Amino acid sequence: MKELKGYALLLLASIIWGFAFAAQSAGMEYVGPFTFTAVRSFLGAFSLLPVIVFLDPHRNDAEWIKGGLACGACLSIAMTLQQLGLVTTSAGKSGFLTALYILFVPMIGTLLHRKASLHAKIGVMIALVGFYFLCLKESLLLAKGDVVLVLSAIVFAIHILVIDHYSPKTSGLRISMVQFLVAGTFNLFLMFLFEKPMLSDICNAWIPIGYAGILSSGVGYTLQIIGQKHTKPTQASLVMSLESVFSVLAGWLILKEALSGRELLGCALIFAAICIAQLPDKEKTNE
Numbered sequence: 001m002k003e004l005k006g007y008a009l010l011l012l013a014s015i016i017w018g019f020a021f022a023a024q025s026a027g028m029e030y031v032g033p034f035t036f037t038a039v040r041s042f043l044g045a046f047s048l049l050p051v052i053v054f055l056d057p058h059r060n061d062a063e064w065i066k067g068g069l070a071c072g073a074c075l076s077i078a079m080t081l082q083q084l085g086l087v088t089t090s091a092g093k094s095g096f097l098t099a100l101y102i103l104f105v106p107m108i109g110t111l112l113h114r115k116a117s118l119h120a121k122i123g124v125m126i127a128l129v130g131f132y133f134l135c136l137k138e139s140l141l142l143a144k145g146d147v148v149l150v151l152s153a154i155v156f157a158i159h160i161l162v163i164d165h166y167s168p169k170t171s172g173l174r175i176s177m178v179q180f181l182v183a184g185t186f187n188l189f190l191m192f193l194f195e196k197p198m199l200s201d202i203c204n205a206w207i208p209i210g211y212a213g214i215l216s217s218g219v220g221y222t223l224q225i226i227g228q229k230h231t232k233p234t235q236a237s238l239v240m241s242l243e244s245v246f247s248v249l250a251g252w253l254i255l256k257e258a259l260s261g262r263e264l265l266g267c268a269l270i271f272a273a274i275c276i277a278q279l280p281d282k283e284k285t286n287e
Contacts, residue, residue, distance in 0.1 A: 045180035
């Protein structure tokens with residue numbers, strides 16, 4: 001039952017993230033990427049403060065600080081690399097390359113002696129084919145920006161495994177708050193280094209920043225941390241990768257964008273892959 005609850009929370013997070021793509025795109029019309037990320041990260045952190053005061057006021061251990069710093073470092077690097085890669089890479093190709101984290105999670109897990117189940121491995125392979133049909137409509141030849149996106153996918157995979165390490169030990173709310181403070185501080189430095197932020201521009205983007213900060217960051221990433229307490233990293237990464245599917249569905253529902261047969265096939269393959277990954281193996285795995 002706890003595992004089912006964990007997957008439900010991750011599914012909800014992927015829905016929130018999928019609809020956040022429209023908000024992020026709209027916000028970029030007013031502010032630069034580092035400004036947007038810095039403000040949304042601080043907003044996400046501060047939105048969790050009242051929740052922590054009421055639901056988790058007493059915590060004597062230091063694991064949430066260490067976990068938050070480690071998760072924040074990974075998240076800061078991953079988001080920055082992703083944003084840099086998006087400058088020269090198309091949205092479809094970037095979506096496919098970012099989704100490679102579902103492949104890197106079991107690969108890195110193997111190096112850490114965390115064996116993935118056979119069904120999980122099969123699910124990852126099918127999902128990669130699904131993402132190819134869903135996102136990629138061009139050559140897969142890698143350019144400089146593409147390599148940066150692959151690196152971001154590796155760091156996102158590490159982020160998932162770091163959460164898997166710390167989330168069962170301490171408060172997920174506190175880990176989430178600290179990681180956003182780290183990500184916000186990191187992007188604040190980049191904001192003043194590479195951009196010229198204006199308060200008026202930030203105010204004009206308050207709706208997309210509010211969604212990305214409170215829902216996508218504050219709620220979405222907290223759901224990820226809490227959900228991963230009861231799920232395995234490889235299967236969790238597959239469920240969270242549904243954000244790409246929901247982003248396409250959001251475009252269909254909100255922006256009235258038509259879905260091609262290729263995109264529908266990709267969505268179907270990804271959903272099938274997630275179902276296959278949840279099937280129990282005959283032999284017990286130790287992921």
